[in-house]
Amino acid sequence: MSASAAPRLLWSWAGLPNVLLVVLPLAALSIQMRYRIPSRYVSGVLPWIGVALSALSLLFFLNRLMAHSGVGGLRTTAERFERWSFGASLVSFVLAFMAPAWLGSPGLFPILLWGAVGTASAALLVYACRVTATALSGSLTSSFRWLERATLLLVLVFVGHGAVTLVNGALDFSAPIEAKAQVVAIEGVEVDLGRFVAVSWADLRSWRAEGIERIFLLERERRRMWPGQAVLVSVHPGALGIPWVSRVIRDDEVYFRQILEVAPTATAPLKHLITFYLERQRWEDATAVAVEYLKRYPDDYGYIGDIAARLAAARRTKETLALLESFEKVIEERPSYPEVQQQLHQLRQQLGQPELVATPTRSAL
């Protein structure tokens, strides 16, 4: 054996081509799902990648089976195995329906039935492989090799695209820009990449120009998305200058405002909206919604007190006072709430406005 032949043999016997055929496209797909580059084409190519991989696995197997020197002996053994296992399956199947009644043991039924199914499956699999390998003679070998290479090229292009995506995304450490978009359509396909992988994508009304952007969706995003939904897209510039998307989330501002249109007295969307604005430091919006909440639920002073405290902690004096003024009106109407007085007192102390502390107390008296 020559020195150059040894690694090739090792490569072939270790089954590495087949392993790589599964691992590399899967890795490429997962990279493209992680560092999503908006593209209308990749989703269209995906089903073909699945077909190419299935064909390639079969071609690898057949090419090697046809090249195998000791194939004659293997075929005889396979034929014997098929006969025995088919016979055993038949016997097991008949016994499955007869034996439990004869022996009074119903537990035998599933064991014998699944035994029959298992042995018959094995016999059929071996039969199919043997017949295919026999039918394909030497004249087809070279055509098969060409087909194998052409198919491999398609897979390699897909894997290469994954590598570019990885470099563009993984080396991009910039902060994302949150862009507003709207879901136009959601589609998906099941791709056979050694195992079936469900891949979904969404067409979004573009955030950068007129037109549509197509991006892959993660399963958790797909489940919570529908056509017409307003979304926020986190867009990064990309290390190679190709913009990519790290996250697609529901646009909570639009979502909760839409809920309030049909359920104007609901507390949950109002509270979520307040949190949404506070998280984004949109203090004026948060205050406006908090005031609206207070008008509807004047008894929930604990919650509003908490919001006022958060505004005060962020040193938003103007907004905190705006909320406190609404609060004061409530206290004047309902002076029997000593907790409110106390809370207001604390909040004004937090604001560093002790001269205002006495005011509500006096009005309450």
Place this chain on the structure above:
Amino acid sequence: MLAWVLAYQHVKRMDGVWFQPSPAGAWALAQYLAGDYVGAARAYRTHYREAVASGWSSGDPALDALLAGDLDRAASAARTGTSGERGFLLTMGDIALERGRPDEAMTFLRQALQRAPDDAEALLLASLAHARADAPGEAIVDLTHALRQSAIGARVTIFLRILETTGELARRQGAGRQPCLLAHYHRYLAVFDASNGRRAIGYAEQAIRAADRPADAYLVRGILLDRQGQRDRALEAFLKALEIDPRHAEAYRWATFIYSERGDLRNEYRIARAAFDAAPTDSFYLDHLDHVLMERLGDPNGVIAVMQRVVEVDPDNVRAHDRLGYAWGFIGDQARSMSHYQQAIRLEPANATLHEGLGRALHRLHRTDEALAAYRRAAEIAPRRYQPHTGLASVYHDGRRYREAIAEYETAVRLGEPAPGTQAALCAAYHAVSELPRAVDCLERRR
């Protein structure tokens, strides 16, 4: 090879009910797989007849006699049996169907349904009786009602009878075929073998083309598409059903499931509300709307609006008064809350949760003695509930009656009170009576 893989995939998803260990069972399976449902049902009956003759039992002597084909023995076993009045009525309905007397079957089944309107087995038998009496509309209504329940019962005679009826309907030609009813029975059979789902969709599409109850047909189509994971197409079907029949409460309900899974609360609420408007007296839709309003939207005003409508239609609806009591209490109107709890208690005095609600409202109104009495009554009715004791403890605590509060807190915790706040209040009560070692020990346990 491909055929084998497909056959294996098919068999793997079938319920155990199709596989009966006897030659008759094997023949029944073969006939079923060949598409002969009538032949399969008869062969399964042979299997069960032989099984009962050789000593097998379903656990119900009346059902065993029915499976053995001895209708007189089944009737006498049902009269003297242990399965109660429900079992008697169902068996008599089953026997009447076996004798080809659907009207007689309906008299028994109506009685069963008066006692329990959501009894899935009674509804399925009623559906079969209507189908036998050539009343497909009623058969569909009862079947749809039965399949709303999470469990559809284990009475094997129902399964066999539906299998047989489905086969008989499928053999008919022309207008007598009733594709919508066929789609519904295949929906039932799809519970036991998913492959019937495809047939159900096929029949539903035939029904839509033939204008045979198209709204119901769209509903079946949507349900089966939903089971196949095609949620968007399923939703389209439900919305189509609603376009045809805007008062189809069940189509609304299925649409809300999809909106709920998506997290589309706006449409979930809108559609749940429409389901309630379509069937305001059906507690099934009311419960869902109540859940959406209170748990998802946090909308006590919405709950009040809905429940007041229920009370207008049905002034003795205990659940509506209960929810009104809760919602008014949540908003802060304790007087109204108390009034609704009192009305609910008048209608259902042995319901402990109503007394607890009343106790809560009275406590907030500072009517301490009455609140204590309400909580004590709740504890008498349900001695294993911790809630009345937590309520009693909080009333005592607010009245600075710490010793009594401690006793009630301890009982609540012993009965399983999970709220950390209660445990903290117990520690505070120990501290208030200067039982400092117990207070420290209590706080240590809370860490």
